[in-house]
Structures are given as C-alpha cells and as structure tokens.
Amino acid sequence: MRIRTAGVVAVFALALAASGCGGDSDEPATKESPQAASGKLVIWADDKRTAALKPFAEKFGQENGVTVEVQAVSKDLQTNFVTAAQQGSGPDVVVGAHDWIGNLVQNGSIDPVQLAADQKSAFNETAVKAVTFNGQLYGVPYAMENLALIRNTALAPEAPKTIEDLVAAGKKLKADKKASEILCLQAGQNGDAYHIYPLYTSAGGYLFGTTANGDYDPKDLGVGKPESVEAFKKIGALGEKGEGALKRSITPENSIATFTGKKCAFLVSGPWAVADVKKAGIAYDISPVPGFAGGKEAQPFVGVQAFYVASKGKNKALAQEFVTNYVTKPDLAVALYQAEPRPPALTAALDQVKGTDPDLAKFTEAGRNGQVLPAIPAMAAIWDPFGKAEAAVIGGADPAKTITAAGTTIAGQIK
Structure with a gap:
C-alpha cells in the first residue's frame, strides 16, 4: 500500500x-x-x-x-x-x-x-x-x-534506537520461538517504495533534489546515483540472503495480519493499521521508524x-x-x-x-x-521501477547494477 x-x-x-x-x-x-x-x-x-x-x-x-x-x-x-x-x-x-x-x-x-x-x-x-x-x-x-514503527510491547518492551537494534531483538525472539519473522515491512514480489523509503533515506538515498525555492526538481534524480547505490547495499544486507529482516513474503496483503497474529514484534505501517491491532487485543506502542546506526535519520513520506x-x-x-x-x-x-x-x-x-x-x-x-511525498508528475515514473529494484535486491540481486538500471528506466520515463 x-x-x-x-x-x-x-x-x-x-x-x-x-x-x-x-x-x-x-x-x-x-x-x-x-x-x-x-x-x-x-x-x-x-x-x-x-x-x-x-x-x-x-x-x-x-x-x-x-x-x-x-x-x-x-x-x-x-x-x-x-x-x-x-x-x-x-x-x-x-x-x-x-x-x-x-x-x-x-x-x-x-x-x-x-x-x-x-x-x-x-x-x-x-x-x-x-x-x-x-x-x-x-x-x-x-x-x-505517515509511517511509524508499531511494536508488540509484550514481545518488545523497548523501542529500538536503530534498525540494527531492531534486527537483533527480532532475531532473539525468533531464536526463542516467540516470533517467526524479524520485521513486518511490506515488500512483496514488486517491492514497495513507500514503505522502504525511511530506510532508503537513512542510508543516504534520495529521489529528487530540490530547487532554490524548495520544490522538488525532476531534473535532479537521485535514483541510480552513488547515494542510492550505497542505500541499496544496506537494504540488500537486511534481505533474504543477509539478515533476513526484509522478505518478499511480507506483502501488502499480509503484513498487518502477520503482526496481529503475533508472528512478528515490529510492524512498519501507518494509522490505517491501528484498528486491526486494537481488534487483535495486542498491547502496542508507536515510535519513529529507526534508521541505520551512524546513518541519517529515517524519514518517512x-x-x-x-x-x-x-x-x-x-x-x-x-x-x-x-x-x-x-x-x-x-x-x-x-x-x-x-x-x-x-x-x-x-x-x-x-x-x-x-x-x-x-x-x-x-x-x-x-x-x-x-x-x-512528491506531487510532481515525474513521481509517477518512480513507483514501479524503484519497487521492483527493491524486491530484487531483497531477494539477493546485485544492489549497484539493480538500482542503476532502475535509475536509467526512471530517467527515460521522465519528460
């Protein structure tokens, strides 16, 4: 979503x-x-x-x-x-x-x-x-x-300060058989640029630069730039062949249900998820999405x-x-x-x-x-190529080649 x-x-x-x-x-x-x-x-x-x-x-x-x-x-x-x-x-x-x-x-x-x-x-x-x-x-x-981190306080009493802290806590819950997933952050087979964006920004990536008056500049595309390559390397390290925190099996259809089913302690979602969390009777708290240790602050749309x-x-x-x-x-x-x-x-x-x-x-x-969230027409060119690049990298594809190719595709669609 x-x-x-x-x-x-x-x-x-x-x-x-x-x-x-x-x-x-x-x-x-x-x-x-x-x-x-x-x-x-x-x-x-x-x-x-x-x-x-x-x-x-x-x-x-x-x-x-x-x-x-x-x-x-x-x-x-x-x-x-x-x-x-x-x-x-x-x-x-x-x-x-x-x-x-x-x-x-x-x-x-x-x-x-x-x-x-x-x-x-x-x-x-x-x-x-x-x-x-x-x-x-x-x-x-x-x-x-906007997105935030919703956590099951019975499983995770403290809000993690970094994504590394979150992964460590999630891994321990899995080892103790108290959870089956480290993190519920929806990706699916086509990725989800909206939900991965806080981690992308924390790792230094950007979509569009800005003009002198602060408006988004479609001529300054950040996807495919060195900053985006470094960001996708960090995202890939959290993927299925790395830490296992990001998975394509966590989809828009099941991410909230996986959390309310107590299969993961951490959910990245928005206000629309709260009704289901309450209905499930889960004790929860809400905090900002944590960024990478030593990185920039995670910025949701x-x-x-x-x-x-x-x-x-x-x-x-x-x-x-x-x-x-x-x-x-x-x-x-x-x-x-x-x-x-x-x-x-x-x-x-x-x-x-x-x-x-x-x-x-x-x-x-x-x-x-x-x-x-950018409202410029050029944003329409971002969603599909960026999301598919995210899914591929989560699955183990080469981050540099994948996001560089996505940047080329996006640039070709922006008129």
Missing part, C-alpha cells in the same frame, strides 16, 4: 482545515454566499468519506439555499475525476490525496484555492506545504499520514488528504465558498477524524481529539522530520 486515500471524509476535513489556514492574502475569505449559490454543488469522495461528509454538506446547503450532493466513487477516483472533468461531467469539489496535485494541475482539472493568511496559519505547516504546487495553494488539507475545487465545475464560486469557509471549520475536521482516525491537518481539530487518542501525537512525532 502506498498512500491510502482518506476519501470524502478526509476531503471535508481538509476543507475545514483550509478555511482555517491563511493564503497569500491578508484579507479574510468572503463569508457571503456566492451568486452561484442558486445552483447545485456536487462533491466526489470515496466510499468511506461520503457518509461523514453528507451531514455537513446538507447543513451547508441549507445555510446557502442550495442543493449539495455527495457522490461516492468507489474505484480510481483520480482517473475518473480527470476523465469526467475533461468531458464536462465532473463534480465541483473532489477529495483526495495531495500527490494527485501535479497530475491534476497538468491536466487543468483543479483551480488554486484562496485562503487568507489567518486561515493558512491555522493548519499544520507541512500540510500546507504538501498542497502547494508551483507556488500556489491548490487544496485545503484535512488529514495527514508525509501524505495529506485534501479538498480540491474542480476547474471545470459548474458551480465554481460555490465550491470555493465551501472549501475555504466551511471545510476549514474544526467540527468537520473532527467528524472526518472520527470516520477514519488520522491526525487532522487543522491544528484546532488536532488539539480537540489528541487528548482521547494518544496515538495521534505519536504518529505526528514519527513524521515530524518526514519528507512531503
């Missing part, structure tokens, strides 16, 4: 958060109902978020004298949105992951969002950075997510869920009003959190819920120095 789309609920939360964050203007966003409010507002989200959004959508409709429809799109929400937008049959607002932005902007599918400075400052700074593309704000964030205004929507003024002055309210962000617990991007909403959910602060801390 890469980034799980939080769906409509997330979108609403993002929207609420956005109205709380400030934009480039110091003037507050207008509170008046737009003239376009005489029409209908259509919102697309995934199945999970739709139910949470509907009560707020109805309230917004009543307050503005309009009809609001929240429509669930079960599969391929991003692709369906782009296609529908080009055909003139798309929604006015769509909720989805921030790493869609590059593709959506490239296809002319979304408009910038105007938030006042006080609204912008009400959001987590990293969340605002994630929805900013080419210097413009394109979405209102509602939730955040930070993903954000947000609300977007469709550039070809039939009621754009109403959509802007909804996203900037309604989605930015804490009550919507809290409702979206309750529908699917991920740290709210709106600071006031996070403050409201973190007292009853200690996991939120722990995930937030684990992602404190994380890297915003």
Whole structure:
C-alpha cells in the first residue's frame, strides 16, 4: 500500500482545515454566499468519506439555499475525476490525496484555492506545504499520514534506537520461538517504495533534489546515483540472503495480519493499521521508524488528504465558498477524524481529539522530520521501477547494477 486515500471524509476535513489556514492574502475569505449559490454543488469522495461528509454538506446547503450532493466513487477516483472533468461531467469539489496535485494541475482539472493568511496559519505547516504546487495553494488539507514503527510491547518492551537494534531483538525472539519473522515491512514480489523509503533515506538515498525555492526538481534524480547505490547495499544486507529482516513474503496483503497474529514484534505501517491491532487485543506502542546506526535519520513520506475545487465545475464560486469557509471549520475536521482516525491537518481539530487518542501525537512525532511525498508528475515514473529494484535486491540481486538500471528506466520515463 502506498498512500491510502482518506476519501470524502478526509476531503471535508481538509476543507475545514483550509478555511482555517491563511493564503497569500491578508484579507479574510468572503463569508457571503456566492451568486452561484442558486445552483447545485456536487462533491466526489470515496466510499468511506461520503457518509461523514453528507451531514455537513446538507447543513451547508441549507445555510446557502442550495442543493449539495455527495457522490461516492468507489474505484480510481483520480482517473475518473480527470476523465469526467475533461468531458464536462465532473463534480465541483473532489477529495483526495495531495500527490494527485501535479497530475491534476497538468491536466487543468483543479483551480488554486484562496485562503487568507489567518486561515493558512491555522493548519499544520507541512500540510500546507504538501498542497502547494508551483507556488500556489491548490487544496485545503484535512488529514495527514505517515509511517511509524508499531511494536508488540509484550514481545518488545523497548523501542529500538536503530534498525540494527531492531534486527537483533527480532532475531532473539525468533531464536526463542516467540516470533517467526524479524520485521513486518511490506515488500512483496514488486517491492514497495513507500514503505522502504525511511530506510532508503537513512542510508543516504534520495529521489529528487530540490530547487532554490524548495520544490522538488525532476531534473535532479537521485535514483541510480552513488547515494542510492550505497542505500541499496544496506537494504540488500537486511534481505533474504543477509539478515533476513526484509522478505518478499511480507506483502501488502499480509503484513498487518502477520503482526496481529503475533508472528512478528515490529510492524512498519501507518494509522490505517491501528484498528486491526486494537481488534487483535495486542498491547502496542508507536515510535519513529529507526534508521541505520551512524546513518541519517529515517524519514518517512508525509501524505495529506485534501479538498480540491474542480476547474471545470459548474458551480465554481460555490465550491470555493465551501472549501475555504466551511471545510476549514474544526467540527468537520473532527467528524472526518472520527470516520477514519488520522491526525487532522487543522491544528484546532488536532488539539480537540489528541487528548482521547494518544496515538495521534505519536504518529505526528514519527513524521515530524518526514519528507512531503512528491506531487510532481515525474513521481509517477518512480513507483514501479524503484519497487521492483527493491524486491530484487531483497531477494539477493546485485544492489549497484539493480538500482542503476532502475535509475536509467526512471530517467527515460521522465519528460
């Protein structure tokens, strides 16, 4: 699994958060109902978020004298949105992951969002950075997510400081027949760039450099560079012909279940895993993913869920009003959190819920120095070649040859 789309609920939360964050203007966003409010507002989200959004959508409709429809799109929400937008049959607002932005902007599918400075400052700074593309704000964030280390405290009372400490503890548990796997970090036969990324960064690897203004630079590809070769050597040493901590048999389908079945003491996953861990009755704790001894800090990707205004929507003024002055309210962000617990991007909403959910602060801390998942279109070229290179190296392939070849493939796909 890469980034799980939080769906409509997330979108609403993002929207609420956005109205709380400030934009480039110091003037507050207008509170008046737009003239376009005489029409209908259509919102697309995934199945999970739709139910949470509907009560707020109805309230917004009543307050503005309009009809609001929240429509669930079960599969391929991003692709369906782009296609529908080009055909003139798309929604006015769509909720989805921030790493869609590059593709959506490239296809002319979304408009910038105007938030006042006080609204912008009400959001987590990293969340605002994630929805900013080419210097413009394109979405209102509602939730955040990143990987952390979830451990079974009955088997591993202390959080490992390094990946070497984790491997040593896992090996001892295997020797004592208290576990059958050292680490549950999903790879599978095709690899998983998202889940291996914290270890890749700790070993010195990078995907893209940055420009002078801090944006990711597709012309500076790190895959295939000497840093990535050294990183893959360290990843390979943890693989099936080395320490045995990374295995292709740990897949997106079974990684969480292997942990909840008490077959491993350590799981690298995100907030989406917690419900299953609780259901299994496992005593657990959450800490940052540990890096290599003497290496850099492990940096997970930070993903954000947000609300977007469709550039070809039939009621754009109403959509802007909804996203900037309604989605930015804490009550919507809290409702979206309750529908699917991920740290709210709106600071006031996070403050409201973190007292009853200690996991939120722990995930937030684990992602404190994380890297915003690149939203540039070039990122689409990374996933498959990088993941397959990871799987091959975990299986014993030569790290230098494998990641250099992946870099050549990726560079050829980036236009």
